[in-house]
Amino acid sequence: MKYRKRKRGDDLGVLKLETDNTKAMQLPDLLHCYRVANLVFTLCIKLGIENKVREEMFIAATLHDVGKSMISKDILNKPGKLNSTEWNAIKHHAELGGVIASNMNQNLSIVKSIVHHHENYDGTGYPRQLQGEEIPLGASIIRVCDTYDALRMKRPYKKAFSHEEALNEMKNEKEKYHPKVFNSFISMNFEEVKGVKVGSMNGF
Numbered sequence: 001m002k003y004r005k006r007k008r009g010d011d012l013g014v015l016k017l018e019t020d021n022t023k024a025m026q027l028p029d030l031l032h033c034y035r036v037a038n039l040v041f042t043l044c045i046k047l048g049i050e051n052k053v054r055e056e057m058f059i060a061a062t063l064h065d066v067g068k069s070m071i072s073k074d075i076l077n078k079p080g081k082l083n084s085t086e087w088n089a090i091k092h093h094a095e096l097g098g099v100i101a102s103n104m105n106q107n108l109s110i111v112k113s114i115v116h117h118h119e120n121y122d123g124t125g126y127p128r129q130l131q132g133e134e135i136p137l138g139a140s141i142i143r144v145c146d147t148y149d150a151l152r153m154k155r156p157y158k159k160a161f162s163h164e165e166a167l168n169e170m171k172n173e174k175e176k177y178h179p180k181v182f183n184s185f186i187s188m189n190f191e192e193v194k195g196v197k198v199g200s201m202n203g204f
């Protein structure tokens with residue numbers, strides 16, 4: 001792994017980590033993926049998911065947004081509202097992430113968990129509008145942890161939510177989440193989640 005300092009005019013990248021498949025990811029997005037992976041790992045333990053599958057879910061969560069490496073930074077960092085073309089471009093990151101994971105020789109379970117991590121239990125998500133148990137369990141687990149961490153993050157277009165605010169926001173739209181996964185998540189002891197906490201690394 002090598003690293004380089006930010007280029008002048010690069011809005012968010014204080015430092016960019018470069019590997020073959022994350023060379024265009026920005027530090028806030030990478031840290032988000034690592035935090036989501038730690039949440040997923042802890043949630044999998046609470047759900048009683050066996051060790052091998054838990055490790056696959058950890059990999060899927062670590063890579064879940066790697067498809068953003070192929071999306072324009074101008075769109076990813078746009079502070080205002082996205083138009084429909086820009087929003088459609090962002091939505092491609094889920095399937096692009098699946099392609100990258102597949103090219104990294106990750107198994108089908110991992111690839112599917114990445115491709116479907118924005119599907120909603122009520123069928124309102126993307127890319128395929130899957131619903132209920134059609135959604136791979138790994139994707140449903142990432143969906144919950146991803147949403148929580150995204151709410152906790154400060155973004156160009158939103159403030160950082162507190163832990164309580166994030167959980168309340170999710171409870172208000174709980175029809176989007178797998179019921180068993182969501183109930184386990186909100187009753188999780190967040191003190192047991194290992195790794196770096198949101199906001200502690202250069203404010204990210």
Ligand SMILES: [Fe+2]
Nearest residue numbers: 064065117118
């Ligand atoms: Fe995503």
